[in-house]
Amino acid sequence: MNLQDRYDECTDRVAAIDNVLSLLPRSPSAVGVLTALGTLEDLARTWTGDHLLRPGGSPDSVQRSAESYEDVAEELDAQATALEGRASDVEAGLDAAAGRTAATRVRAFIGLAGLEARGIRVIADALKAYADELDDGQSRFDRHAAGMRSARGDAFTVSAPPADWDDSHCAATMIALHNVYDEARAALIACRDALGTVIEAERRLRFAFTDASGYARLCGLPTSRTVNIVDGILALADGIGDPDRAVVSHDEWVAYLAARDELSEAERKRLDAALDTAEAPDERQIIIAALATGAGLALTLALALKLRTMTQKQIQAVAGLGLPEITNEDAAEWSSLTTPDGTVVTQMTNTTCGSSSLLMLAAQRDPFLALLIAEGEFVDGYVPDYVSDVTLIDRLPEAGLTSAERLRFLQEEIRIQTNKFTLWPGTWLGSAPWGYGDEVSRILDADVDLEYSLIGPDSDAQALIGRAITAVDSGTPVPFLVGDDTGVPRHYVLLVGHNGDELQFYEPWEGEVRTVPIDEAASGAPQGAYGWWKSIYGAAVPAD
Structure with missing residues (x-):
């Protein structure tokens, strides 16, 4: 017993x-x-x-x-x-x-x-x-x-x-x-x-x-035939304070090694030169993350050159909309995420909490997308894969939108994309849970289990939290669907970190990283980390 x-x-x-x-x-x-x-x-x-x-x-x-x-x-x-x-x-x-x-x-x-x-x-x-x-x-x-x-x-x-x-x-x-x-x-x-x-x-x-x-x-750190342990340490260990929000996750590092091994010797020398001349650890990690997206060496090197012209705040935005720079102490104080011009990265309408969380998740894995969201710019005309189906996306940089207008446009388009084949009334209810799971799977390029309920809070929320913690500790943020106890899910938030007894969520209504103690996460009490909703209805966790 x-x-x-x-x-x-x-x-x-x-x-x-x-x-x-x-x-x-x-x-x-x-x-x-x-x-x-x-x-x-x-x-x-x-x-x-x-x-x-x-x-x-x-x-x-x-x-x-x-x-x-x-x-x-x-x-x-x-x-x-x-x-x-x-x-x-x-x-x-x-x-x-x-x-x-x-x-x-x-x-x-x-x-x-x-x-x-x-x-x-x-x-x-x-x-x-x-x-x-x-x-x-x-x-x-x-x-x-x-x-x-x-x-x-x-x-x-x-x-x-x-x-x-x-x-x-x-x-x-x-x-x-x-x-x-x-x-x-x-x-x-x-x-x-x-x-x-x-x-x-x-x-x-x-x-x-x-x-x-x-x-x-x-x-x-895994290595390959073209990367030794010293290179790995230089790329990842240096400058990282919280591994949950490292610029490069384990999966991205593996993808980087595979892409690097496909380069010719001359191409690897060009890549290494860009890494060697990077002035800070997050610049090196952005270059690695860029190659890991599959965009190719030319675009990766073009992004590396662009980084050299940017301020530190702009570089932090490209590293994941500033999320990697949020310390555990910052999260405890409920810190806002902002674009370099000071615009808070929040949901811009009542129904885009889901799409804003998806964009935040995708931006952690794609510096080209983070650059587009933060600065409204492409690198040599390259459209990041996750937004490649967005209407008129190729004209976005020349549209003259403010950061807030750009966020609203992208969030609305991703909401439409999420609901495309769901028959879900997104204009009133936001992102359909089943369509949302497909979007998370697309971002992670892996199967996910989206366990959710539309008839009441999850009956085993604590077990779901345990699986989500395992995922975020391996470098993968996890979206959660929350609501009240009336049987209606109302809001999406994104688990971005775990430190000791606390979980750290990106809460899109206020655009803040907020903490909640693990033992209160499934208590049924209103939580600031959930946008003051209180019940967990589901989460999109990587499949076992």
Whole structure:
């Protein structure tokens, strides 16, 4: 019997007591009292079993494991410090250009060590928290399980009324019965709550390990015949603070390697020259993401040249409409996403929450699209694949639209595209869920499971959240469909990050990245991260 089974068993035992209490006579006869005593003894025989076994595990052992992880993280920090010294020595010992190049390569490993240390500390902190909660849960469970055993013993010591009983004897016996039931009920609820503490602690620990896997994803970089580990570290590890919002996801990196391997030696040299002359990590990652789209080397190099003429804010927009620059602290403060001219990237009509989330998702994987959304520009006339079917899209750069007008146009067109074959009244109801799933699959170039309900909130929203966390920790944002509890889905939001106990959503109504604690995400209470809707109706998660 696992912890959840034991939790459920305690709940059933409490329900059984409540049922008996509701049936006890208020003015019992002697026969009624004797019947109630028999029922108490029968029920008390069920107040034992596996559900009253303490949760397993040793808090001390878990704490020691946490300390071991922390020691490894400190060792990585020490290695990073030593590498920085070596980088400085190399830079000073060689001529200017060679010294900078060599130092850059050494410092790339500092970024890798930093990523590993952060991932390991995520695990260490989670283990420490789990040890504390396990210790608390076990202590409370032991205390209240003893109370349960006491109540069970008391159940067999309640005396029947004497032969010459009267109403006062019956009343006294019934009071004693009630006291035993109350004692048992309180102990069972307390045992169940202690089990719930440990169950929740285990769930948080699992989520922490998936959070750490995001760092591991960037540390375990795949290579190819034309890319060694140093190149990979230079491309991805350097400059990334939160792997959930790295400019290049694992899938994009794999696509980049495949596209790079198809280039001739001369073409690879041109690509490497563009990467080497990039002035910041996000510029290198934009170049990699561009080649990963399949647009080809010429367009990738043209975008690289364009980056050199841009401000840092413009570059951040091309890196995913600024989303990769939102830190965990920013998300906690509900930070707005804006185009370089200050326009908030929000849904521009009441029915474009779905299409604005789709555009945000697509822009994370296509810097050409991010450039179009943020600046209204193409690179050498290239139309990004996701908007290639939009009416008059080739004329958009010369239309003279403001950023807000451009956002509205694209959102409306994507809404129409989403509903094209659905017979869904999008003008009034926005994006059809089944059409939306097809759009997500198209963006990710992979199958997705869009589990949704049009008749009420998802009955297993917590499991859906778990799958979504796994996806976002592997670098793939996940759209959610939310609403109220009346059976009507009303709004789309985009899960863009997971940090510890919190989820981070792009909420298109306000154009902000907002946080919600994991344990409140499926609570049924209004959430700012959901645009103040409260129930989850579905999510488009990558298929297993």
